[in-house]
Amino acid sequence: MRRLHIVALSKYKYPLMKRLHEIGVVHMTDVGRTMESPEWAQLLENHPSDPAIRQITAQVMSFNKILDFFDSVSPLPEDNFFKMLFSPSPPKVIESEKVYGTKLLEGADALLGNVDAVVREPTERLNQVTSELGELSAKVESLEKIRDFRVDLADVVKTDHLNVLIGVSPRERVGEISSKLSEITDGVSYIGSQDISQTESAILVAALSEASKDVSDSLRRLGFERIDVSGLSGTPAEALSTLGERIASLNSEQESLRSEIAKLAEIWRDKLLAHRELLLIERDRLDVETNFMRTDETFILEGWIPAKSINSVKDEVLKVTKGYAVVRETNPNPGPEDIPVYLQNPPFIRHFQVLTELFGRPKYNEIDPTFMLAPAFMLFFGIMLTDAVYGVMMAALGLMVLRGGGKYSNSLKDFGVIFTAIGCATIVFGILTGGYFGDFALRYLGITALSPIIFDPMVDVQLFLILVLVIGLIHLNLGLLLGFKENLQRKEYKDAFGDQFWLFCLQGGVALLAVNMKSIGAVLILVGVLLVAMVHGPLFFFDITGYLGDVLSYARLLALGLATGGIAMTVNILSSMVEGVPIIGIVLAALVFVVGHIFNWGMNGLGGFVHGIRLHYVEFFNKFYEGGGSEYRPYRIRRELTRE
Amino acid sequence: MLDVSTGVALAAVGAGISMGAAAIGAGIGVGIAGAAGAGAIAEDPNKFGTALVFQALPQTQGIYGFLGAVLIMIGTGILGGFAGFEAAANTMAGLAGTTPENAALIMGLAAVGGGLSVGLAGLSAIGQGITAAGSIGAVSKEPGAFGKCMVLTVMSETFAVFGLLITILILVGLKLLGA
Numbered sequence: 001m002r003r004l005h006i007v008a009l010s011k012y013k014y015p016l017m018k019r020l021h022e023i024g025v026v027h028m029t030d031v032g033r034t035m036e037s038p039e040w041a042q043l044l045e046n047h048p049s050d051p052a053i054r055q056i057t058a059q060v061m062s063f064n065k066i067l068d069f070f071d072s073v074s075p076l077p078e079d080n081f082f083k084m085l086f087s088p089s090p091p092k093v094i095e096s097e098k099v100y101g102t103k104l105l106e107g108a109d110a111l112l113g114n115v116d117a118v119v120r121e122p123t124e125r126l127n128q129v130t131s132e133l134g135e136l137s138a139k140v141e142s143l144e145k146i147r148d149f150r151v152d153l154a155d156v157v158k159t160d161h162l163n164v165l166i167g168v169s170p171r172e173r174v175g176e177i178s179s180k181l182s183e184i185t186d187g188v189s190y191i192g193s194q195d196i197s198q199t200e201s202a203i204l205v206a207a208l209s210e211a212s213k214d215v216s217d218s219l220r221r222l223g224f225e226r227i228d229v230s231g232l233s234g235t236p237a238e239a240l241s242t243l244g245e246r247i248a249s250l251n252s253e254q255e256s257l258r259s260e261i262a263k264l265a266e267i268w269r270d271k272l273l274a275h276r277e278l279l280l281i282e283r284d285r286l287d288v289e290t291n292f293m294r295t296d297e298t299f300i301l302e303g304w305i306p307a308k309s310i311n312s313v314k315d316e317v318l319k320v321t322k323g324y325a326v327v328r329e330t331n332p333n334p335g336p337e338d339i340p341v342y343l344q345n346p347p348f349i350r351h352f353q354v355l356t357e358l359f360g361r362p363k364y365n366e367i368d369p370t371f372m373l374a375p376a377f378m379l380f381f382g383i384m385l386t387d388a389v390y391g392v393m394m395a396a397l398g399l400m401v402l403r404g405g406g407k408y409s410n411s412l413k414d415f416g417v418i419f420t421a422i423g424c425a426t427i428v429f430g431i432l433t434g435g436y437f438g439d440f441a442l443r444y445l446g447i448t449a450l451s452p453i454i455f456d457p458m459v460d461v462q463l464f465l466i467l468v469l470v471i472g473l474i475h476l477n478l479g480l481l482l483g484f485k486e487n488l489q490r491k492e493y494k495d496a497f498g499d500q501f502w503l504f505c506l507q508g509g510v511a512l513l514a515v516n517m518k519s520i521g522a523v524l525i526l527v528g529v530l531l532v533a534m535v536h537g538p539l540f541f542f543d544i545t546g547y548l549g550d551v552l553s554y555a556r557l558l559a560l561g562l563a564t565g566g567i568a569m570t571v572n573i574l575s576s577m578v579e580g581v582p583i584i585g586i587v588l589a590a591l592v593f594v595v596g597h598i599f600n601w602g603m604n605g606l607g608g609f610v611h612g613i614r615l616h617y618v619e620f621f622n623k624f625y626e627g628g629g630s631e632y633r634p635y636r637i638r639r640e641l642t643r644e
Numbered sequence: 645m646l647d648v649s650t651g652v653a654l655a656a657v658g659a660g661i662s663m664g665a666a667a668i669g670a671g672i673g674v675g676i677a678g679a680a681g682a683g684a685i686a687e688d689p690n691k692f693g694t695a696l697v698f699q700a701l702p703q704t705q706g707i708y709g710f711l712g713a714v715l716i717m718i719g720t721g722i723l724g725g726f727a728g729f730e731a732a733a734n735t736m737a738g739l740a741g742t743t744p745e746n747a748a749l750i751m752g753l754a755a756v757g758g759g760l761s762v763g764l765a766g767l768s769a770i771g772q773g774i775t776a777a778g779s780i781g782a783v784s785k786e787p788g789a790f791g792k793c794m795v796l797t798v799m800s801e802t803f804a805v806f807g808l809l810i811t812i813l814i815l816v817g818l819k820l821l822g823a
Contacts (some may be wrong), residue, residue, distance in 0.1 A: 304719070358791025459817040556805040559708075562812060566711045571725070573714075606697070607704055611805075614798045 001339055001364065001632075003332050004305045006317055007298055008325035010517065011290070018100065019320045021285050022314060026339050026634025027304040031293045040293075047292035047299060052105060056283045059108045063276040065135035069123065070269050085412070086404035096274040096642040104282055108275055119261070126257045132252050140243050142227045144235050149194050149202040154233035156204070163212040165205045165219070166227040177222050181205065184214050195212050199465075220341050255267060272562050274642045281456035281637055288635055304340050304632070305329070305595055332364070338366035340632040349374045351417035359617050361629025367486055369625050376475055376620070379614050383468065384458060384560040384608035387568060388430030390601045395423025422609075433457050436569025437597055444576070457561055460568075465558050472554025473507075476547075483624025498535025500623070502528040503547060550619045554612055564604040571596030647703050648744060652729050654752025655720040658759030659713040662811070664770035666709020666766025666804075673702030673773025680777030684784040698776040698783070701797050705769035708808040712762035714813065716755045719820030731822075732797075739819055754818045758811040765807020 004026060008016055020026055033045060079088050086451045099107055105546045145168050156164045169177060178191045190206040203224065207215045216226070233241040292299045305313060314327045341361055343353055345368065352374040385391065398419025406413035434442060434452030440449040457464050480500045487496035509524030533540040571593065579589035621627070681695030717723040721732030729748070736747035770818035815821040 355791075359795075458821070461812060461821070465813075472750050552806075553802065555809050556802070559805045559809045559812070563708065563711050563808070566715060567707065570711070570714045601706070602706060603700070606700060610794060611703070611801075614795055616793075617795045618799075 001304050001332060001342060002307050002310055003330045004303050004310070004313070005300070005328045005330070006302075006325060007300045008317070008321045010294065010297055010299050012321040012324060014101065016317065016320050016325075017285055017288065019316055020313075020635060021281075021308075021637050023316060024537070025305055025309040025313060025634050027574070027632055028288055028291050028635045029155050029302050029304065030291045031300055031302045032291075034048045035598070037177045044295060044300065047289050047294045049290050050286040053283055053286050053634055055105060056286075059105070059112065059256065060276060060279050060283070062112055062278070063108075063272055066112075066119065067269065067272055069119075070261070070265035070272075074265050082242060084405055086400050088405050088408055093643050094270050094274040094641050096278060096644060098644050099278065100282060100285075100579055116271065116378075119264055119268075122257050122260050122264070123295060126254065126261065129257065130252050131546040133247065133254065136243055136247050136250070139228070140247070143232075143240050143243070146202040146227065147240060149204070149236055150577055151192075151204055151236070152234060153236060153239050154430060156229050158209065161209055163209045163215070164208055165216070165226055166203070166229060167205075167219075167221075167224050168196065168200045168202055169222065169224040171195060171199055171201045173193045173194050173223050177203065177219065179199070180216065180218055180222060181207070183438075185211050189215075208356065214264055223532065228470050242619065267405045277640065277642050281639070284635075284638070289562030297456075303635070304332075306632075310630050338630050342632040343368055343370075343627040345370050348417070348421075351414040351421075352377065354411065355418070355613060355616075356627075358613070359621060359625075359628045361631060363629040364626070364628065365490065366626065367482060367624070369482070369621065371479065372482070374421075377616065378422050378614060379471070380557060380612040381608045382425035382429035383424040383471075384564065384611060385437065385604055386429055386433055386561040386564050386617060387428040387435035387601075388427050389424050389597075390435075390564070390605070391428075391430050393423070394426055394603055394605060396419050398423050409644055421614075433565075435565055435568070437593075438565050438572055440568070442573050444572060457558075458565055460520055461558070461562070465555065465559070468554050468557040468561075469551060471557070472551050472619075475552055475615075476623060476633050477504075477507070479555060479620045480622030486624055494535055497531050502531035502535075504528075504540060508545070550622070553619055554615065556615070560604065560607055560611060563607070564600065567600045567604070569598065571600060645727070648730055648733050648748035651720075651733060651745075651748025651752035653749075653756040654724060655716060655722050658720075658755030658757070659722070660759070661756070661763040662712035662716060662759035663709045663762030663763070665771075666705050666712070669769035670703055670709070670769035673705065673769030673776070674699055675773075676770070676773035676800070677702055677776035677780065678698075678737070678785065680780045683781050688784065691780075694783050694787075694790070695780050698780050698793075698797060700799045701776050702769040702772040704801060705766040705772070705804045706724060708762055708804055712758060712808060712811045715815055717787070717819060718757055720751050720755050743807030747753065750818065751820060754814055754820060758814045762804075762807045762811040765804045768800045768803045773801060774795060805807045809811045 006016075012163070030045075077089075079202050083089075146166065149166075151166065153166075156166045158164070172195050177194075179466055181189050181191055185207050188208055190204075193201045193203040196202045203217070205219065219226075229239070232242070243324070275287070289299075290303045294300070310329055314329075316326050317325050341364055342362065345353055348369050353368075353370050356362070356370045356373055357370065368586065384396070398416050400416075400417030402420060404412075430436065432452070432454045434450055434456060436442075438452055439458075441447045451619075454462050480503055483505075484500040486498050487493070487500065505524045505528030509521045509526075509528060512518075512521030512524060514521075529540070529544070535545055574596065575589045575593040578592055579585045581588055611621040677695075677699040683690075684691040684695050698801050714723075719732075721728035723731075724731075725734050725800045730744075731749075733748040733751060738745040740747055740750065741823045742750075760783055779789075779797050782793050812821070
């Protein structure tokens with residue numbers, strides 16, 4: 001990675017930025033932060049943001065509004081989770097013209113105008129229809145209550161002298177309402193009622209208009225709910241059928257409006273989507289300028305660029321600016337500068353990068369541990385799942401994801417490759433230890449050809465334990481070696497000896513003691529302990545126990561390996577037990593077998609994955625790796641839909 | 645007719661502790677994580693997958709307890725009933741050079757020890773559930789923290805793994821398994 005500085009004439013700014021956007025290799029940084037000295041400050045000022053950005057944002061919002069409306073009327077089909085994983089629809093590609101700058105903005109305005117002209121009228125009508133439908137359905141709901149009330153609704157009116165009301169109230173209140181009413185109106189009133197349900201009665205009230213306020217107040221207090229029947233005539237049942245006809249006609253109008261809009265959506269949606277993407281790209285292109293500084297006639301930009309791209313970018317810059325530019329590149333200062341990291345791994349290993357990045361991407365001058373992680377992760381997972389059939393299931397899942405969702409999604413592709421790889425590792429280890437649905441092949445089918453090849457984990461547990469601890473020791477020492485080498489290269493000798501080298505002495509000493517070379521062994525152990533005590537101070541004791549804990553932690557490979565085999569065995573036992581049930585025994589046994597093994601595969605697959613990662617993050621990385629580097633995010637065009 | 649009933653009883657107790665105590669731990673842990681998951685889903689139903697993965701982590705202690713119980717039952721032969729235990733005690737007596745009564749007692753006590761180890765270690769799921777609950781909240785807010793939160797959550801499980809390991813080593817060491 002190299003630091004890039006470009007100074008150029010302002011009149012070439014737009015074409016230059018456009019070209020760099022297309023090349024897409026420069027990671028832009030804020031010039032202002034690196035130019036804090038007063039000398040620079042006198043010379044340069046911050047680059048203002050382009051006024052077009054505001055216009056673009058407004059346009060994008062209008063586009064979103066129309067597109068959201070289209071989506072609400074005729075939603076685009078979307079893949080569900082499993083379809084996305086195993087057989088996704090190909091991503092949409094829209095051919096678009098090569099437009100940018102003012103022409104693009106004008107085009108967007110024109111497009112907005114065109115779409116608005118055809119969409120506005122049906123939209124407004126649709127809103128009217130929808131709100132009227134809402135009102136009508138509320139009216140129908142209340143009229144339904146008094147459906148059987150024998151009254152002509154045309155008579156329920158308010159005139160200069162007479163006020164007629166209709167509504168419902170609780171049944172037990174009818175008498176109270178009647179007496180209250182005659183009290184208020186001195187008897188100049190009429191009340192008719194009819195029970196409409198177990199709890200409610202329909203009530204018709206007629207009183208003089210001059211008393212209508214008192215009447216309606218006291219009615220409300222007594223639990224009377226008025227029903228608005230203005231504009232209706234005939235009995236409630238007749239009115240309901242009139243309303244029903246009206247609702248039906250509105251519904252069909254709504255339907256035809258929606259299909260009209262859906263047709264418009266079909267015509268315009270792609271154009272809108274393409275234009276929106278072009279606008280967003282244009283905004284990206286302009287937004288980057290806020291990182292620059294400028295003088296009256298020039299501007300200055302800074303960024304990071306991978307060393308291999310430096311020459312081609314230099315040529316391009318000089319070509320676009322016709323030579324009116326200065327391009328300078330410097331080596332980064334290790335240390336204070338936050339240098340973005342561009343990871344490069346060979347084809348297969350590359351897919352495991354995602355596991356390294358989950359912990360943290362390497363820092364600039366740090367080794368990328370992915371090349372170690374990939375094989376070790378496969379091995380660990382294989383030991384923890386220990387079953388050839390489960391391995392086949394895992395690999396099949398991986399291949400299905402790889403051939404399905406992996407076609408269009410990079411992260412699904414990564415996981416497809418990882419699942420396939422760890423599935424294959426599991427197959428190998430399963431064959432070596434004779435695990436086929438646990439002990440199913442051997443004990444129940446009696447296929448002796450599938451006996452364990454190296455050992456049976458359930459029998460030779462000690463051997464298995466020693467094997468995983470040795471694997472752990474090798475793994476940890478590889479980490480220590482890497483750390484030692486890194487520390488030497490960085491000339492951090494104190495760390496090299498205090499963090500890593502003392503452990504080589506200590507382990508060597510213990511090994512020599514074990515083969516009876518007591519004096520040399522004791523000396524080596526002493527050297528190791530002294531080294532760590534000198535570098536880490538009095539708490540060095542915990543470094544020793546900590547390392548012991550790290551090694552023992554690899555025993556989880558054994559525990560999880562046995563757990564897979566043990567639970568598989570249990571499933572087989574349960575399955576053969578229920579087989580004894582008369583008649584449906586065989587079906588039950590098959591059910592227990594299938595569900596049990598899928599459960600075991602899923603849970604122990606998850607366990608193997610998580611613990612495989614953990615052994616790396618906690619035990620292995622701890623020896624040499626810190627992570628925390630920042631991502632290399634080049635200034636480039638992010639296209640999803642359009643193709644020029 | 646041998647009197648090995650004490651041994652059988654102890655073996656049954658061992659298997660019971662193994663599953664029972666681990667189930668308490670796993671159940672509480674999963675419950676704690678699940679409550680946090682429900683909260684996350686209430687805000688964003690798309691977090692169901694994340695919540696489910698974290699909720700599944702404290703479940704493993706229950707599986708270890710179950711495995712421990714089954715291994716004890718296989719090792720002491722009580723999966724095959726009283727006769728199975730008697731046969732295993734006879735074999736054991738031959739291996740250890742002692743009477744079948746003594747062998748039965750050894751097997752029973754080994755089963756209790758093994759059951760205690762994996763069963764009590766299963767209570768670590770409670771702690772794991774608490775971390776899982778925090779992680780569900782963290783990952784809902786910051787999906788990039790998934791890997792790190794996963795590691796934090798798996799930490800508690802180390803002790804359950806060691807508990808299971810010791811159970812297996814007890815059973816293997818006393819030749820209840822593997823021989």
